[in-house]
Each structure stands twice: as C-alpha cells, then as structure tokens.
Amino acid sequence: MLEDLTNWAPQLLTGLGLTVELTFGGMAIALVLALLLALGRISSSRWLRVPAAAFVELIRGSPLLLQLFYIYYVLPAVGLRLSPIMAGLIGLGINYGAYLSEVFRAGIVAVGRGQREAAESLGMSEGQTLRFVILPQAWRIVIPPTGNYFVSMFKDTALVSTISLAELMFQGQLIASDTFRYMTIYSIIFVIYVVISIPASMGVRWLELYFNRSMSSR
C-alpha cells in the first residue's frame, strides 16, 4: 500500500490541489454573493427583496448536483459556454452563496434595532450604518457558522468530478478504473478528506469559542 501511495501521490496531490482551489474560489464567490443576497433580503425596496428571496429559494430547493449539470450542460445551449473550472466554481459559489445568505441575514438582524437607530440618529447614512456599525458586529456572529460551511464546501467539491473536473475525487476514480483496486484507492481518498476536514472543524469550533468569549467580555 505504501508503494501504491508513492505511485499515486503525484496524481492525488494534483487532485487535492484543485480541490483546495475550488474550495477557496467557490467560497470567495459564495461570500460576496451571500452578502449581496442578504442585503437584498433586508432591503426596504421590494424590487431587491423579492428577487433575492426568490433566488435563494430556487437554489435551496434544488440539488447542488443538478445545479452543476445545469450550468455545465444546459447553459451552453443558450450560448453561455463555461470551462469546467468556471462552471464548478460558479455552481459551488451560487449554491453556498444562497445558504450563507441566510446565515448573513440572521447575523445582520441579530445586531438589533437600537444600534441602527443610534447610528441613524447621529446622521449616518444607510451605507455608513452598515459599514461601521452593523456589519462589524454581524461578522462576529456569522464567522463560526461560515467556517462550518467552509469545511462543508471542501467535501462538496467532490461533486464537481461529475463535470469532468480532475479534483481529488476524480483522480481517485481515474486510478480506480485503471487499477480496479477500489478498496485501496477509495480508502486513501477517504483518509485524505477526513484528515483535512476534522482538524478544520476543530479549528472552527475553537474560533466559535474564541468569538463567544471575546463577545461576552464586552
């Protein structure tokens, strides 16, 4: 098995590299989208609120796998041809953006009306209130759950193997179909995912404790 591992290592590392890139790239898209959607959903304008809510429901109401297929196989039919990596990033980003927007929205709402009123009564504009008063406090609330989504994204990148992205899972499948040694290769893949995601989850939990403590001391 050790010999197998050294033989397969380069391929697996390439795959893992792409998995990590997809995780960070997808998360970057998701964070920006989530913030925009959350702001849209709490907006006083119906023209922002309704489309934002509809979009979130649409995404949350359908499987990620289907969304990836849709972006990769259906959009070219209407003239939007995306590379697998772009399709993967966008699919993951949109899906996680929709879920995260709920987290962000809850975080923003949790900051409380008094804070907004204080800022407004000082003559701050809506934008200034958000930037200097609401969001800095909302961040502390949403960082731990966002961390959990991060870890979750890392595992869900395996789904983009279905649109021919050669990330970790895909490399595993390639090796398996070459060697027929399913048990060995999939066990190795298993271990790689777990060895990364469990410490990452622990890190998130530590972050949560840290933020709880620093919040309560204030």
Place this chain on the structure above:
Amino acid sequence: MAKKIIEVQGLEKFYGSIQVLHGVDLTIMAGEVVVVIGASGSGKSTLIRCINGLEMFNGGDILIDGYILTPARTNNRQNREELKKIRREVGMVFQQFNLFPHKTVLENVTLAPVQVRKLAKDKATAGALRLLERVGLSDQVHKYPGQLSGGQQQRVAIARSLAMEPRVMLFDEPTSALDPEMVGEVLEVMRGLANEGMTMIVVTHEMGFAREVADRVVYIDHGRILEQGPPDAIFDNPQQERTKTFLSRVLRH
C-alpha cells in the same frame, strides 16, 4: 423673545389601527428645557422619536429649525434629505444607551464626526476628549462599552451625541435602565447641559429633575397633551383630574 426651534403641528401617529398620538401640537423655543411626563404607553417616547425621524407618522408635520418632516407615506427622497439635515441638528439619547459595543469609548464618540461631519481624525479626537472630560470619563476613553457601568455608558452616549454639535438634544427615558445609584451622575450631566443653554426635550420619570431643571413640563395622556406649564404650576397645582391622578401615583414614592 426667543426663537422657535421646533414646531410640532397636529401630529398623528398610528400603530396599525391603534392611534397613539392625537393631533399633538408642541412648540419649543431655543434654549428651552422641556420635560415630557406621562404614563407608559401614553405616546411620550413616540413623540420624540417622531421628532428625529426614528418613527414615521401619519398626519401633521414637524418643523425643526427651518426643515420640515411630513407624514409617513412620504418616505421619499425629499423627506430623507430633510431628515439627514434634521438629524445633524438633533441629538438623541436612548434608554438603552445603544453604544457601539465593538468600538472603544473614544471611537464611539469620534465615529460620526469623522464619517458624517467629515472632521479630520485628530480634530475629532480632540473634541471627543473634551466632551468625555466634561461627562467625567477622561480615564475610560480606551475601554469598551461593556467594561463600563450603565451610568458611565449613558454618559458616553451623551458625549457621542454632543460630538455632532446638535442644536437640540432629545432624551428618551435616559435613566430608566439604570441602577438607582447611577441615576444621579447622568442627571448631573444633563443638568450641566441645561445650564449651558442647550435646548432639550426630556422624556423621564424623574420628577425631581423635572421640577428643578425644566422650564416647562408637558403632561401627555393617551396621545394628547393634556396640560403644560412651568414645573411649579404642573406639580403643585395641576388643573386636570388625570394629571392629578398621575402625579399622585408617581410622586407618592
């Protein structure tokens, strides 16, 4: 004769189908200290929250130093522009302080001057330190609100509001959330402000403060101004039955 600074005319306010203000008229002169009293739910907080636009209202209008606020439906651009100017003229102190917990005492006070009045940071800091000294908190400037007592927090909130150099200060039950032993220090700061000639509208249950500091006491009952006048007249010789009942209830203890 002093100049009118606030004129509330026929103010009507509904929460859903419940009317909380019934055609309230109130004129405030520059430099005047007006204390608004009344039972909880009488509409006294709602009244001052309308004055700086934290609450929309349904009828009447509010003139503040040349700017005008009009009823609720009109959450339009013009109203919002007026509101922006009004809020620079009118400071507000809340029952729950509403300090920004993620910012230090000093940052709480400098935030709006830097962002809204576009003051240079060092100038805003100098001004903030002066104000914090005035409210007796020079030694707490780098702490966070959560590290201060309620009374100290409320004094920071007053300094934060003053930093915008408002022409009128509104106080919405500023001592109601405080432990009894901290009420005095906040009232002391307010008394100082009044003596310096600040125009103030104070919603409070502190009748001693009202009697001592107010130029005029306004009694609100079920969304109507029932009686107003100099504190001595209101407290010693109320004309309305309901004012008498209310005062006998709050003055007994």
